[in-house]
Amino acid sequence: xxxxxxxxxxxxxxGKERYNGTxxxxxxxxxxxxGCSWARCRMCSYRFEKFPDRSCEGLAxxxxxxxxxxxxxxxxxxxxMIKVFTSGSFFDPAEVPPAFLAEAAAAFRGKIVITETRPxxxxxxxxxxxxxxxxxxxxxxxxxxxxxxxTSSDPIREKCINKGFSFADFTAAAHTAHAAGAGVKAYxxxxxxxLTEAEAVADMRSxxxxxTGRVExxxxxxxxxxxxxxxxxxxxxxxxxxxxxxxxxxxxxDAPMEVTCDPLGGGQKRGPHNCGTCDYEIVRGIRxxxxxxxxxxxxxxxxxxxxxxxxxxxxxxxxxxxxxxLTR
Ligand code: SF4
Ligand SMILES: [Zn+2]
Numbered sequence: 001x002x003x004x005x006x007x008x009x010x011x012x013x014x015g016k017e018r019y020n021g022t023x024x025x026x027x028x029x030x031x032x033x034x035g036c037s038w039a040r041c042r043m044c045s046y047r048f049e050k051f052p053d054r055s056c057e058g059l060a061x062x063x064x065x066x067x068x069x070x071x072x073x074x075x076x077x078x079x080x081m082i083k084v085f086t087s088g089s090f091f092d093p094a095e096v097p098p099a100f101l102a103e104a105a106a107a108f109r110g111k112i113v114i115t116e117t118r119p120x121x122x123x124x125x126x127x128x129x130x131x132x133x134x135x136x137x138x139x140x141x142x143x144x145x146x147x148x149x150x151t152s153s154d155p156i157r158e159k160c161i162n163k164g165f166s167f168a169d170f171t172a173a174a175h176t177a178h179a180a181g182a183g184v185k186a187y188x189x190x191x192x193x194x195l196t197e198a199e200a201v202a203d204m205r206s207x208x209x210x211x212t213g214r215v216e217x218x219x220x221x222x223x224x225x226x227x228x229x230x231x232x233x234x235x236x237x238x239x240x241x242x243x244x245x246x247x248x249x250x251x252x253x254d255a256p257m258e259v260t261c262d263p264l265g266g267g268q269k270r271g272p273h274n275c276g277t278c279d280y281e282i283v284r285g286i287r288x289x290x291x292x293x294x295x296x297x298x299x300x301x302x303x304x305x306x307x308x309x310x311x312x313x314x315x316x317x318x319x320x321x322x323x324x325x326l327t328r
Contacts, residue, residue, distance in 0.1 A: 006072055007032075007065035010049055010087065014074065017081055018260060018291050019112065026081040027074055031066050034059050034095040036088030038118060042162050042193055045226035046087035056097045063100040067107060082108050084115040091121035091145075101126070105133035112139050114185060116146040119165055119173030127180035135181075143182040144217060147173065150189035151203050152210035160192040167210070174214055185217035190251065190272075191243040192223060193231055196319040197312075200243060204251050212256055222248050222272035224265040235270070241325035243272045245282045246312040249302045252286065253295060260290040269328070275308035 010030040017026040035050025051062050076082075084104070088095050113134055122145055135142045149170050150161050157163045174184045188207050191200035204220065211218055222243045225235045234240040245266065252259055263286050265271020267279030274282065285301045288294070311327060319326045 004068050005061075005065045006069040007062065008069050009066040012070055012073070014079070016291055017083070018258075018293065019081060021293075023291055024080040024112070025078060026083060027070075027076070027079045028083040028085070029066075029070055030085045030087065031063055031096075033063065033086035033088060033090075034092075037092055037094055038088075038164050040162050040164060042160070043189070043223060043226060043229055043231040045229050048228065049087040054094070056099075059095075060097040060100050063096065064103060067100075067104060071107065076107065076111070079111065081112040081114065084108075084113060086116070089117040089121045090115040091117040091123070091126055093121075098126075101130060102133065105130050109134050110136040110138050110142075112142060112144070114144040114146050116148065116187075119147055119169045122147075122173040122176050124176050124180045127177060127182050131181045141181070141183040141216070144185045145173075145177045145182050146185040146187060146217075146219075148187045148189070149207075149211075150187065150192065152207040153203055156192065156195070156203055160194045161189065171214060183216040184214070185219060186211055186215045188218065188220045190220050190222045190248065193234060193240060194321070196315075196321055196324050197241075197244060197247060198316045198319065199321070201247050201251060201316070205254075208251075208255050208257065208259065217260070218255075218257055219260045219262075220248075220251065222261070222263050222266075224272070225270040238328070239325070241328055242270065244308075244312045244315070245272050245274045245279060245286070246302070246309060247316075248272055248286060249282065249298055252289060253298045253302055258293050261286050262290060263287075274312070275306060278304065278306035278308065 010032050012029045015026050016023050032051050034054045036047045039047035084090055090096055131143050147170060150163055151157050152167050154166050177184050190204050225232050263272045263283050266283035267273050273279055282301055285297055289298050315326050
């Protein structure tokens, strides 16, 4: 018997996710793929994660070995949802060869699959085929395309993030995904470069409003300072501060839809943070909220007192684009 090559993906873990008003078991997989074809966003270090052999055969073999590793380590029967990331776009054929899409679809049949992609790779035929292959009748919407829209503002997406697509591109892709029988999850980036705390909060509020009725899921990522990024350069010069956790709470409390949020690096200087004293409880509460959608919990956390709350209120009221950040 020929032994199969197994390769551990960049990351793979079991967890819980909120879905349709309940909590489901989820397996998250981050495959090493050919890497993001865009690779230009100012805050992103994921773009450095790529397999050097970008030939179709080489990539398909490498992805196959990672899927085999996942199947050897986890029982897919035990999870209802699979989240698939590639440090880029799962539906980019230069990154993930179409042959591997078919293999992954067969492995994930009967699951709710959420997979990330830029809008330009949302192609009706590809999605219809993928949906048909994973759909065994268990779930009304077996596939969700997660798109890093980041903000509904075109100037902010272009100038502060350098994302390379417009809100119109996003809405057209969402329309195509829906027509192919898939749902859409939008990722928003809270506080990209060059915005004051108040501007960033206002940007998220208008993004929530603009997404209402257009997508099935919204997830807000408070910005973290990743290594080897343009954002890190500014941060090292003292020209950027990650958002306050107080701002995250206030956004979640008033959002017009259910918004999930996993504050990566929460409480650390590179991640969303307050003063260091109140951070732990708030980060834990935000994670709990993402599973329960319990707004009373968010309201209660927002009502807690800490000396840094007055500082946050001052920053919101006084920080100006030409003299920021006021705090670290
Ligand atoms: S944020 Fe997404 S689209 Fe932008 S460079 Fe990173 S992986 Fe590519
Ligand atoms: Zn505090």
